[in-house]
Amino acid sequence: MIRKAPQELPQRIVFFLVPKFSLIAFTSAIEPLRLANREAGRKLYSWNLVSVDDQPVLSSCGIPISPDINLDELDNFHAAVICSGEDAHKIADRRIHSWLRRIERKGVDIGALCTGAHILAKAGLLDEYSCTIHWENLAGFLEDFPEIEVTPELFEIDRNRFTCAGGTASLDMMLNVISSQHGHELAGEVANQFMHDRIRDEHDQQRMSMPVRLGVRHPKLLAVIKLMEENLEEPLTRIQLAKDAGLSTRQLERLFRKYLSRSPARYYLELRLNKARLLLLQTNMSVIDVALACGFVSASHFSKCYRDFFGRTPRKERGLPGLPGEEEDI
Structure with a gap:
């Protein structure tokens, strides 16, 4: 499929743009194809841009991109890529789903960038396939589609489905496709043009390593943070955390104060609240379900902690009116 050399050239790929798509994920996918053509000295790939209503689509940064062909005029293409970004979990356009199912029956390879796995999953096109999604959307996707195998990989290519985490992961996925189809040397030449010093494979991490991300290298502190x-759903006690790391509770407190300027309890609470915010913004879970998924025993306690940290209640995070008696946000 997408990893095999195409039977005919150029290989035609359709990029389907949905509102608030990630511009960097889109350009990181399409530019390697252009450079592959240039470096090879022949047209290996061609592409078209489409939208559901044939109108320009605003990217997440507000830059509009115009389709270059009517959706109904498309014919004889080899792969289709859903390009999305913010709020992909809210997109439930039956026209997109119908088009995807129609081309799936024709044997077209189907992929997605960034959060596009949400759209493929809603169309029923990821059943019995492995997929990936941006790390920030992983928890929400797992809640919405518990039956689908989703991984934290940089990208996933499973037979005729291909998904990536977005951002520059699109570049690495396409470089791997070019390498599989036309050789590693050509992929390396394309990577050099981007000053991309290493072609990452699917098993590379999406996020920076914890020491780099936190600016901390103390092994026992990192072990506690990993725990x-x-x-997050069933928080461990301070005593459990210290014991598992081979520390006393006093040593645990000192490490967090020294390196992170907060107590272990405060840091743990912030982790849980940040996960809660992602679930509120990326799923349709009720507030109480979000609270329970993040280790809070009641909606009222969760709401108070959330408001103290973010300055707004969970309901207002979703743009909903406050409940009777609920304090106004400051």
Whole structure:
């Protein structure tokens, strides 16, 4: 499929733009194709841009991109890529789903950039396939589609489905496709043009390593933070955290104060609240379900902690009116 050399050239790829698509993910996918053509000295790839209503589509940064062909005029293409970004979980356009199912029956390879896995999943096109999605959207996707195998990989290519985490992961996915179809040397030449010193494979991490991300290298502190991140739904006690890391509770407190300027309890709470915010913005879970998924025992306690940290209640985070008796946001 997408990893195999095409039977005919150029290989025609359709990029389907949806509102608020990620511009960097889109350009990082299409530019390697252009440079592959240039470096090869022949047209290996061609592409078209489409939208559901044939109108320009605003990217997440507000830059509009215009389609170059009517959706109904498309014919004889080899792959289609859903390009999305913010609020992909809210897109439920039956016209997109119908088009995707129609081309799937024709044997077209189907992929998605950034958060596009949400759209493919809603269309029923990821059943029995592995996929990936941007790390920020992973928790929400798991809640919405628990039956789908989603991984934290940089990108996933599973038979005739291909998905990537977005951002520059689009570049690495396309470089791997070029390498599989036309050789590693050509992919390397394209990467050099981007001053991309290494072609990452699908198993590379989406996020920076924890020491780089936090600016901390103390091994026991990092071990505790890892435990916290892995136990947000059922938080561990301070005693459990210290014991697992081979520390006393006093040593644990000192490490967090020294390197992160906050107590372990405060840091743990912030992790849980940040996860809660992602679930509120990316799923249709009720507030109480979000609270329970992030280790809070009641909606009222969750709402108070959330408001203290973010300056607004969970309901107002979603743009909903406050409940009777609920304090106004400051």
